[in-house]
Amino acid sequence: MEAPGEEEKVMLSFFRDGFYKDFIVLIVLTIILGAVFSSGIAWALDSYFGDALDDMIGEYGEYDVILHIREESKDAAMRELERIAEQHFKGARLSQTLTIAGQANFFFGLPEECRTRDILENIASYFGGVPGLNGYTLIIEPSILIRGVHSGVRSELQEQIEAIPGVEFAFRDGSNMIVLLTDEEHSREVSARVEEILAQYQIVELRFPMGFEVDTQQVGDEAINIIKKMAPGRRYSNVTSAEYGEELDAFLKTLVEMRDFLMSYASKVRITVDPNVHLAVGEQIAVQGTSGQELEPTASITDEHVLIEVTAVYGDMAEGMITRGSIAQSIDKLVQKGYGVQSDGVITDFVGEVELENERYRLAYAISESLRLLEELDELSVQANAAVDNADAVLNTFQEALMQLEVLQVQMRQLNDGIAKGGTGSTGEQLLVTLLLNGLFQSLAQAAVNAGEGSIDSLENLDIEEMRTSLNGISEQIANVQDIDVQAIIQQIEFVRDTLPNLEDEEIGQSIRLINTYLGGQVIPGERIQILVHDGSVDEKEIEKTLQVELDNPYLHTYSTSVGMVNPDARSEIFRILKEVRAIVAGMLAIIYTGVILVLDHATIFSTLKYIRAARKPVTNRWLRIFDPIKILGGSLGALILFTVYQLSRAQIPMVTPPMIALCGFVIGLLIAIFAERFSPVHTKEIMAGQALGLSNVQIMREIVIPAGRPGIMNLLNRWKQQF
Amino acid sequence: MLYLKDLHKQYGKVVALESISLEVERGETVVIMGPSGCGKSTLIRCINRLTEPDRGEIILNGQSVLALSDSALQNLRRNVGFVFQQFHLIGRLNVLENVMFHLVLGGMERTTAADRALAALKKVGLDNAVSRYPHELSGGQQQRVGIARALVTNPELMLWDEPTASLDPILVGEVLDVMEELVRTTNTTMLIVTHEVSFALRVADRIVLMDHGRIVEEGAPDVVFADPESEIGRKYKRLLMS
Known part of the structure; x- marks a missing residue:
């Protein structure tokens, strides 16, 4: 069993004979250079982007408003803005900046005397008439932006905020307060104070599901009474915002109307359900559609088939809606066999006969026929008017002829009487005249018979005036028809035809589905009541159950929101993001720097240490293998360098804490220590020669290892001490 | 002068040296021979602790080498010349610097060190190549630089670790000539590891034969090679006779 101190001895002897000084200088310099490198590059980036931003949006406080103008109107907008500046804001600063996505941006800086609450609150009224205006953004500085200020507490807040030292005034900008x-x-202390003020309030929102009609005033008051009992000692007021509710109602009504229109506009689908089939709402049915492909059970539907969703079932009849594909352009009813479809698109059994009627085509056809009718009617009235005029002329001619006949009749009678009175003995001339007159009268009488009257008397009995009155009546009616502006009607019907949505059945079906989703409450919340809590807060979840019981509505839910949220202004926000980016870049650079420097410099030391150790007695102690001093040195060095560089360069990577950074450095150092020979191999033969020649470790490092190693800080520092 | 006693060295499960005991007199030239892997190089490196023995004793001039502190060991190494099989020259230094740099690092004046280095290089016949770099030299020349580097401190003990093993046969001669000359002209104690049998026969005061980490036979060359006791000795004899 080997003495546990042998490993440490190797390392200590390595550093002890003088190299420790070099090593310490190296570490200190590494850290300083690392901090300068990381923070320097990050600062350069920050500075570059900051300058670029200043170029784009001007210096701090230089401009107060960004006006967003459609690109095509920018010239006109510039002229109008110059006029506005001249008329209302003498001394204003105006500048055009970047055009992004077809939108030109103009900066407008108000003169100091115009930075008043009245002007700022009504800034839209000054710029409302600017051609191509798409909106504006206030970037007035120095300011604090409070987002989403509830209308029920706005005045109260404004009063309190304006009392804070350092605040010039507060004004409304839409739902925000600046x-x-x-x-x-x-900025900092006012922000803190504003947040304190905001924290004194709470909005408890009671939300009811879609379809619940709630008297927000009455129910709100009831809810306040209930909450008062549960959480006394606070002030409550019903501040339900009407604006949002009315807008939502209008929106919902529009959606309902739109859905009804789309449903009537969509092709009608009626299904005669097969007696053996139980069809349910929501099921999918496929029909052949316009494709020539027969549907086959167990096969998959293709893009050419028409897919129908069942929307209603009435006994053996059902209705549906096309959700994919379209049917033929025809006014005729189409009957096809319908088959069930699984969710994976596989066709199942026959479910019934499906009748499809293309209502859109019928409507378009009817409109087209109406237009034809109107064009014919216009022509018809003209022709009818001409016919009446002709009839009137005929009547006049007839009347005159009748009068002439009567005169002729009288004259004939007088002539006849005169002839008779002229002598007893008939002469041949008298006889001839008599015969002629008799013949004429007979002819006239015959003509009268042919006319249906039987005689001139009967012709006289014709009511010419009545006929004329009738003709006049017809003429007036024709005139009335002609007075109708048929062309206008035609134009409007054409307009209606042209404005009808050009939608396919599947688009209509998908839209109806989407609207139903909205109306079903999945997207849009239902009715709501907002209660403002003054001087404290309540636990909204605690009161939820009580309110559900007391208000007899188990679907009621409560939510808590603040009356506003302090946000840095747009510019500060950008700079904050830039600052974050700078800190992240610095952090990343610190990590990269640590890795690189460990590879370039310290891996050489680790390699040398490993070589020296290898010449000694091999390590047999298991714990020393696990807690290898060289690996621990590598890890510790990595942790020290990265942590210090990270802190000194003021780096900050989101979600990464300083201990995590130290751990990261440790891991990097550990890995480099493990693979040191690969990162930075040393000339072992030269080291051995140095040892054999009686050189100390520091001499071996300075004269053999480092000069032959990778270029780095250590290599640079070594040149001061290197003798050869 | 040098006394090794019961020296052991093991690399994992491989026994490199097993109970080696050897005594070398001052001025004596001892040639260590044996098959590759028998522990010759390990033995010679243990003497100046380039390799640490696991146990045993090394006494040099009455001083226990294994008990030396780091600085004392460095002093000892300066007085023990070591010639490596693969020369181990410093690649970035020229010939002169390779020979003198450790003298300067040891505290000698640069000019003095240069003079001594030139003298050493002259001994090995390379005084005309002082400014050349190792990669510009042949293997034999590099080894002669290595010899000069070992000689320059006038060591009392020279350790030669197979100095011709890395050379092609044509170049071996020039190195052996230098070595033979040094043996003849200096009174330095020499411990030479080599496979050159005829060279050993010519220069050795004593031959030590090793096998499997152990000394299997030792004695005067004419005795060892004439009437060997060990199998290794017999093999060398056959080699001489062939």
């Missing part, structure tokens, strides 16, 4: 400071140096 606390403007008199000086940046107050």
